[in-house]
Amino acid sequence: MPSLRAGDEVFRAVWASDVAFDGIRLEVFSHSGELWFDISMPEGGDISVNTFNNAVPHKVLSAALDMAGKQR
Numbered sequence: 001m002p003s004l005r006a007g008d009e010v011f012r013a014v015w016a017s018d019v020a021f022d023g024i025r026l027e028v029f030s031h032s033g034e035l036w037f038d039i040s041m042p043e044g045g046d047i048s049v050n051t052f053n054n055a056v057p058h059k060v061l062s063a064a065l066d067m068a069g070k071q072r
Contacts, residue, residue, distance in 0.1 A: 004028055006063040011036070013067065026068045028060070037061070039068045 004013040012029040016038075023042035030036040037051040047068060049061065 002067075004060070004063055004067060006057070006060040009060070011060065013064070015071070024071070026064060026071070028064050037064070039064055041068055041071065 002013045002015065004011045009031075011031070012033075014027045014029075016025045016027050017023075018025070021040065021042065023040060023045070025041070026039040028036050028038065035052070036054055037049060037056050040048050040050065047065070049065075
């Protein structure tokens with residue numbers, strides 16, 4: 001399972017697909033195991049971030065966007 005490193009912290013990250021979405025998502029989980037935010041990468045569209053109204057530190061979001069960008 002992939003992991004996301006942001007500074008000294010490591011978070012669980014999962015690549016996910018959905019039949020209703022033409023693309024792939026990077027789902028990132030908090031230390032408590034809850035889905036914290038996801039990055040959606042549609043085929044032929046802009047990358048978007050859904051934080052589900054959670055506050056996500058810049059270093060974590062930046063690391064996730066870097067990871068997503070490498071997947072493209």
